[in-house]
Amino acid sequence: MPRIAKTALLLAMVLAVTTAGTLASNILTLSSVQEVGTVDPARATDYTETISVINIYDPLVFPDGNGVVQPKLAETWDVSEDALTYSFSLRQDAVFHDGTQVFAEDVAFSMERMLALKDGYSWMWADLISGIDIIDDYTISFTLREPFAPFLATLPAFCVLNKDLVVAHTQPGDYGDYGDYGVEWLNTAVDTDAGSGPYTLRSWDRGREIVFARFDDYFLGWPQGDKSVDEAHMFNLPATATLKTMLRSGELVMTDNLRTFEDYEDMSAYNGVTVIPADTGQQITFKINTKAAPTDDIHIRRMLAWAFDYAMAITEISPGSLQSRGPVPSAIPGQNPDLFQYTQDLDKAREELELSSYYPNVPTLHIVMGIGAEAWRRMALSLQAALATIGVNLEIHMETWGRMCELAAQPETTPNLMAIIQAPMYSDPDTFLYSMYHSDAAGTWMSTEWLQNDTVDELITESRRTVDPAARQELLNTVQEIIVDECPDIFIYQARLYYAMQNYVRGFTYRPVMSYEFYFHDLWFER
Amino acid sequence: MGVVLFLARRLGYSVVVLLGLSILIFTISRVLPGNPARLALGPYATQDQVASLEHQMGLDKPLPVQYWVYVTGLFRGDFGMSFQTRRNVADDIRHYLPATIELVALSIVWIALFGIPLGSLSAKHKDKWLDNGVRLFSFVGVAIAPFVIALLLQFIGAYLIPIFPATGRLGMMVSAPPRITGLLLIDSLISGDMRAFGDALWHLVLPSFALALGGLGQIARISRASTTDVLEKNYVEAARGFGIPDRRIMSKYALKPSLIPTVTVLGLTFASSIGNAFLIEQVFSWPGLAKYGVRAILRKDFNSVMGVVLVIGVVFFVANFIVDLIIGYLDPRIRLRKEQQGNN
Numbered sequence: 001m002p003r004i005a006k007t008a009l010l011l012a013m014v015l016a017v018t019t020a021g022t023l024a025s026n027i028l029t030l031s032s033v034q035e036v037g038t039v040d041p042a043r044a045t046d047y048t049e050t051i052s053v054i055n056i057y058d059p060l061v062f063p064d065g066n067g068v069v070q071p072k073l074a075e076t077w078d079v080s081e082d083a084l085t086y087s088f089s090l091r092q093d094a095v096f097h098d099g100t101q102v103f104a105e106d107v108a109f110s111m112e113r114m115l116a117l118k119d120g121y122s123w124m125w126a127d128l129i130s131g132i133d134i135i136d137d138y139t140i141s142f143t144l145r146e147p148f149a150p151f152l153a154t155l156p157a158f159c160v161l162n163k164d165l166v167v168a169h170t171q172p173g174d175y176g177d178y179g180d181y182g183v184e185w186l187n188t189a190v191d192t193d194a195g196s197g198p199y200t201l202r203s204w205d206r207g208r209e210i211v212f213a214r215f216d217d218y219f220l221g222w223p224q225g226d227k228s229v230d231e232a233h234m235f236n237l238p239a240t241a242t243l244k245t246m247l248r249s250g251e252l253v254m255t256d257n258l259r260t261f262e263d264y265e266d267m268s269a270y271n272g273v274t275v276i277p278a279d280t281g282q283q284i285t286f287k288i289n290t291k292a293a294p295t296d297d298i299h300i301r302r303m304l305a306w307a308f309d310y311a312m313a314i315t316e317i318s319p320g321s322l323q324s325r326g327p328v329p330s331a332i333p334g335q336n337p338d339l340f341q342y343t344q345d346l347d348k349a350r351e352e353l354e355l356s357s358y359y360p361n362v363p364t365l366h367i368v369m370g371i372g373a374e375a376w377r378r379m380a381l382s383l384q385a386a387l388a389t390i391g392v393n394l395e396i397h398m399e400t401w402g403r404m405c406e407l408a409a410q411p412e413t414t415p416n417l418m419a420i421i422q423a424p425m426y427s428d429p430d431t432f433l434y435s436m437y438h439s440d441a442a443g444t445w446m447s448t449e450w451l452q453n454d455t456v457d458e459l460i461t462e463s464r465r466t467v468d469p470a471a472r473q474e475l476l477n478t479v480q481e482i483i484v485d486e487c488p489d490i491f492i493y494q495a496r497l498y499y500a501m502q503n504y505v506r507g508f509t510y511r512p513v514m515s516y517e518f519y520f521h522d523l524w525f526e527r
Numbered sequence: 528m529g530v531v532l533f534l535a536r537r538l539g540y541s542v543v544v545l546l547g548l549s550i551l552i553f554t555i556s557r558v559l560p561g562n563p564a565r566l567a568l569g570p571y572a573t574q575d576q577v578a579s580l581e582h583q584m585g586l587d588k589p590l591p592v593q594y595w596v597y598v599t600g601l602f603r604g605d606f607g608m609s610f611q612t613r614r615n616v617a618d619d620i621r622h623y624l625p626a627t628i629e630l631v632a633l634s635i636v637w638i639a640l641f642g643i644p645l646g647s648l649s650a651k652h653k654d655k656w657l658d659n660g661v662r663l664f665s666f667v668g669v670a671i672a673p674f675v676i677a678l679l680l681q682f683i684g685a686y687l688i689p690i691f692p693a694t695g696r697l698g699m700m701v702s703a704p705p706r707i708t709g710l711l712l713i714d715s716l717i718s719g720d721m722r723a724f725g726d727a728l729w730h731l732v733l734p735s736f737a738l739a740l741g742g743l744g745q746i747a748r749i750s751r752a753s754t755t756d757v758l759e760k761n762y763v764e765a766a767r768g769f770g771i772p773d774r775r776i777m778s779k780y781a782l783k784p785s786l787i788p789t790v791t792v793l794g795l796t797f798a799s800s801i802g803n804a805f806l807i808e809q810v811f812s813w814p815g816l817a818k819y820g821v822r823a824i825l826r827k828d829f830n831s832v833m834g835v836v837l838v839i840g841v842v843f844f845v846a847n848f849i850v851d852l853i854i855g856y857l858d859p860r861i862r863l864r865k866e867q868q869g870n871n
Contacts, residue, residue, distance in 0.1 A: 029699070034822075035814075037611050045569035119580070123573045187614050205703065206612065206622055207814025208695060233699055239810045241678050245686045245693050402561015402827050 025230035026525045028505075029253045030518065031237035031246075036210050039193065039201060040186040041110070041159035043119040050515035051234065055212050057159035057195035060088055060107070061152060067281070067333055067427030067512040069152050073102060073160055073196070083147035083467040090138040094219040096162040096196045104140040108132045109163035111142070113181050121157040124426070147465040149472055153428035156513060162194040198521040199232065209235035212520065224507070224524035232520045247273060247500060254505060257497040257517075260375070261319055264498035274503040281331040281424040281512035282495040283324055283432070284313075284376070286367065286383075289418075290488050291411040291450040294363050299356040301487040304365075304417070305342040306349035307386040308490050309379075317375045317493075324491035326480045327432050331494065331512040334429035334473065336480040342490075350390045364393040368407065369419035371398045376419040379492070408445040418448045421495070423514050429476050433460050437483060449488035456482055534848070541844040545837060552836045553594050556829035563827040567610035584608060597833070607830035611822065616834035619819060624838060625709030626696060627815035630738060630807070631800040633731050635793060637739035638746050643789060645743075646750020647777060650758060650785075661747055668744025674806035677737035681810060684733050691733045694812035701726045734811040738804055742796045749792055754785040783857045790857065794850035798843040802835070 032048045039052045060074035074088040094102040111132055114122045128151070131143035144151065166182035173180025186194070193201040198220070199212035212232040214222070222228045237243050237252070240259050246252035248270050255267070257278075268275040286308070294300045314321045322330065326339040353359055365387070369376045377396065384394040397415070399407070407413045424431045435446045438460045442450060459479035466472040484491075499508065499517070507522040564580040565572060581587050584607075585596055597607055606616035649661040685693035696711055697703055704715040704723045711727035757763065758781055766776050805817040816835060823831030 027699070038613050043613065045572075118576045119568065123576060126573055126575065188618075205814070206619075207626070207819070208697075209699075235695065235812060236814070237694065237812050239678075239812070242681060242693055242810055242812065245681060249686060249689060249693070251693065400561065400825070402559065402566060405561055405565060 026226075026228065027253070028229045028232040028520060028523065029246075029251065030232060030234045031243050031252055031255050032234055033236070033238050033256060033258050035207055035236050036204070036234070038187060039204070039210070040183065041120070041161060041195075042114045042117050042122070042181075043183070045120055047515045048234065051518045052201075052210060052212075053159055054156075054197070054516060054518075055199045055232070055520050056193050056197045056201055057161065058094065058102075058197050059156045059159050060090075061155050063153075063156050063427050063511045063513050063516055065509050065511055067153075067331065067424075069156065069427070073107070077152075079467065083144075083149075083465075085141050085143050086151060087135065087139060087141040090140070091219060092138055094196055095217055096165070097193060097200045097215055098162065098165060099217070100162065100164065102160060102162075102196050103137050104134045105137075106163045107140045107160050108134050109166070110160045111158065113161070113166075113178075114158060116175055116178075117181060117183070121154075121425070124154040124157060147467055149464055149467050150426060150428035150430040153426040153430075156516065157426065160196065162196070165194045202231065207236065209233050218521070220521065227524040227526065229520045229523050229525070244270075247502075250502065254501040255499060257499050259498075261498070264500055267500040270500075272503055273500055274505075275498050275500045276508055277320060277496050277498050278510035278517065279322060279331055280495050280497050280510070281329045281427075282497070283327075283329045283422050284318075284492045284495060285324070285420055285422065286380075286490040286492065287418045287420055287436075287448045288488050288490065289411065289414045289416050289448055289450055290486070291452070292414060292416055294356065294358040295365065295416045297356045297358060298487060299352045300358065300362070303349045303352040303356065303390075303392070304383070304387075305487050305490050306345050306352060307383060307390070307392075308342070308492070309344045309382045309386060310342065310492065311344065312382055313379055314493050317379055318495055321493040321496040323493055326484045326491060327436060327489065328429040328476075328480060329424070329432075329494040329512075332424055332427055332429055332432070334476050336477040338477075339480055339484050344386070346386060346390060349386070353390055353392065360391070362392050364395055365417065366395050366397060366415040367417035367419065368397045368399050368404060368415040370401055370404060373398070373419060380419065383490075405445050408448045409443050411450045414448045414450065417490075418445070420445060420448070422446060424512055425514065427511075427513050429480075430460075430464060433476070433479060433483075434464065437479075437488070451483075451486065451488050453482070453486065456486075533851075537844070537848055537851075541840075545840050545844075548840050549598065549833065549837060550594070552833055553597065553829070554590075556827070556832050557590060557593075559827055559829075561827045563610050563829060566826050567613075567828075584610075597830075601837075606834045609823070609831045610828040611826050611831065616830045619831065620816065620834050620838055621709065623814060623816040623819045625711075626813060627801055627804055627808070627817055629696075629710050629712060629731065630735055630804060630813060630815060631797055633735035634739035634742065634800065635797050637736055638742045638796065639793060642743045642746030643750050643786070645747040646752075646789070647754050647782070647785070649747065649751040650754035651773070651777060653755060658751075661751065665744035665747045668740045669748075671741075672806075673737060673741055673803075674810055676740050677734065677807050677810040680733050680737050692730050696727060696730050696813065697723065698726050698730070734807050734813055737810075738800060738807045742793075742800075745796075746789055746792060750785065750789050753788045754781060757781045757785045786857055787854055790850055790853050794846040795843075798839070798846040801842050802839050 034048055036048045036052050038044055038049055039056060041053045041057045044050055044053045058073045060072060061069040062072040064070050073090055073094055075091050077086060077088045079086055090102060090104060096102060115125060128144050128148055129142055130145045133141045135141060169185035170179035170182050171184050175181050190204040191201060198215055198218045200215050202211040202213035204210045214230045240263055243252060243255060244267065247255060247267060264275050267273055288295045288301050288304065290296055310323050314323055323341060325341050326336060328335040367380050380396045384396065387394050407415060435441050436449060437451045437456050439452045439457050441447050456479055459475055463472055463475040463479065466475060504525050504527045506524050506526050509522045510517045564577045564586060568576055568580060585593055600607060604617055609616050609619055612619050645661050649658045652658050681693055684691040692698060701723055704718045704720045707714045707717055712724060715724035715727060763776060763780055766780055802817055804815060805821050808815040808818040820835035823835060
């Protein structure tokens with residue numbers, strides 16, 4: 001063989017060997033509109049933090065596509081007769097990323113840590129859990145102060161950390177023997193974590209990207225084998241024009257769901273790109289202050305509901321979205337499907353107006369929404385125009401989010417209407433009903449209705465305590481009916497969101513809890 | 528000695544200015560609507576959680592006490608905790624500032640490299656086609672918003688003719704060099720990682736040029752005006768009369784004095800770009816201080832706002848000082864006058 005041919009063959013062999021380990025792996029690149037602030041499961045609150053946490057860590061249970069919780073770290077669970085004690089039996093094959101097993105002690109530590117730090121999603125269990133008992137290595141029970149039917153539904157937000165690893169990295173702090181509970185370590189660690197999830201934290205360059213690497217020993221395995229996502233890169237891409245450029249070139253594999261309908265329409269025409277819609281649990285409402293004149297009059301509130309153009313909202317503002325039916329979106333199990341739905345009818349609006357005690361001198365109404373919420377401003381303009389035809393004046397105000405939260409703190413400062421998008425924090429009607437309508441939850445942007453209705457309070461409280469599904473559903477149906485009758489909101493639509501991705505991505509599963517659709521273990525590439 | 532006294536005087540003035548700036552921004556940031564603890568913890572946080580974080584951050588203390596704690600912390604390098612990143616603002620600044628410095632520094636290089644020669648040439652060929660072309664270019668550069676330029680460059684350079692990367696400081700498959708300064712070009716040179724150096728430089732081209740274009744137009748105009756002014760001076764006429772070639776007149780007799788206003792504007796451009804680079808950073812997903820600062824304002828993360836403002840203030844001080852030194856070199860009369868003032 002000529003010398004040059006031998007050299008070429010040798011070079012080819014060397015290249016083949018050295019590049020074999022680096023041949024194209026399945027890399028998912030995902031855009032986000034904001035940076036990740038923390039990957040500490042006890043401190044995460046927003047959507048990018050939740051994406052990071054649910055991929056690095058595991059909860060006891062995990063929601064499926066219908067929002068129903070399924071086993072994860074917990075294989076089985078029992079609920080006591082009095083619904084005060086929940087006992088979980090853990091899988092015995094789950095390991096943390098350092099190879100150590102997941103024990104009940106880790107679960108107990110993680111919940112104690114969550115409650116002690118008073119951060120993140122701890123509000124879900126803060127006044128609820130009265131006891132945490134380790135029964136044996138793989139069995140743990142939580143005792144509640146009172147029955148709480150949505151308890152299981154809240155648990156996907158509680159993720160388990162490796163106790164030994166966290167304790168080994170604690171620094172002096174306010175928590176006795178546990179020091180700072182490892183907060184500083186988890187906040188500054190850029191390539192280590194304390195999780196057991198399907199992905200490890202490979203690197204985190206704040207402002208650039210966060211990278212997750214496949215954990216080969218994950219207890220649920222990798223059903224798609226070498227088609228599964230090996231690495232996921234989530235990076236901050238707020239500029240939509242840039243996102244489109246990268247999607248078209250193939251550099252971006254999957255987008256977030258926070259662009260406009262028109263943007264996704266554009267993206268659907270790109271070669272090699274698929275846009276997947278999802279009917280979500282996000283509900284867009286114009287919340288009505290039931291304690292401020294003139295919206296303290298039920299006839300004025302019903303007038304507003306009759307005057308709103310729902311058809312325009314679901315055909316032009318958010319095409320494909322479903323008109324809302326009451327306070328609970330249909331994506332959440334527990335909606336009353338028989339609730340009354342308003343349609344735009346200016347004659348009926350006028351009738352309600354004339355029944356009002358303020359008629360004919362109805363004070364000007366004020367609606368507040370966030371700066372930049374152009375779509376909602378269009379809806380408000382449409383409502384303004386409709387109200388003008390029946391002689392009612394509506395003024396539109398754009399405010400910063402901080403200002404809106406301030407206004408929402410008191411009924412006197414809360415405007416007549418506030419445009420809000422509400423996303424479910426857990427897959428249960430309680431996430432909407434309690435936070436929006438119970439008097440105990442008043443004073444936040446979620447409850448600017450200031451409903452403060454004793455019957456509604458009692459029904460919501462009772463529904464939280466009732467664990468029998470049929471009995472509970474009856475209570476939920478009744479309270480939803482009363483709420484719709486009281487008309488404390490213009491229930492507009494449940495958002496249909498869109499996800500653009502390269503058409504070789506498979507396995508995308510929408511779950512009606514914030515960020516849980518970005519669970520990389522679902523995905524694989526079919527090239 | 529004159530320079531030392533000059534520096535000491537400048538330092539003194541800057542401390543006073545920065546102190547005043549800190550009081551102003553501290554007060555304004557706390558008056559802005561919205562509870563930063565509530566914004567940081569999310570909408571579902573209980574009042575107990577909010578109160579706990581407020582206490583942790585010292586927000587339950589009187590304002591003057593909060594300010595005193597903040598200022599005394601500054602001298603220890605403690606800029607307070609950021610609500611958004613949950614770590615010390617000093618760490619955030621150390622993380623984000625180099626990206627902006629690198630971006631702005633290269634944009635200044637473009638401005639100087641192209642703007643000054645274009646202005647000089649324009650002055651030399653005054654009212655001819657070259658001059659008119661440069662003037663048109665300058666107007667366009669100044670008139671078009673930087674983010675429009677950024678989007679255009681990105682579309683053309685990263686998609687239509689995909690030569691350059693669309694976003695970020697480094698490609699996904701390139702490992703960052705060991706962090707020494709945070710400036711990727713410097714760090715990669717120090718560690719000998721030429722792949723990272725080349726990749727980082729390639730990523731810098733589009734965003735730095737987008738940031739530079741407006742300033743380039745401005746500097747070309749200023750350079751043209753000052754060069755025109757210098758070329759009309761008697762000593763230049765005399766040099767021409769002695770038969771000295773035009774090229775030598777431009778480079779030896781006209782360049783240095785015509786650079787004085789240009790250098791001043793370059794210094795101010797550098798300092799102001801640290802804060803104004805926000806839109807460029809947004810378009811190119813550049814993880815810089817400007818973007819961090821705007822996010823801090825929107826989330827009422829006032830420790831971060833204070834940190835960014837103080838950093839920009841320091842950058843202005845340093846830039847102005849360097850400009851003064853350069854001008855002193857360019858115009859000996861200024862240096863000698865200052866030395867005389869220092870001795871008196």
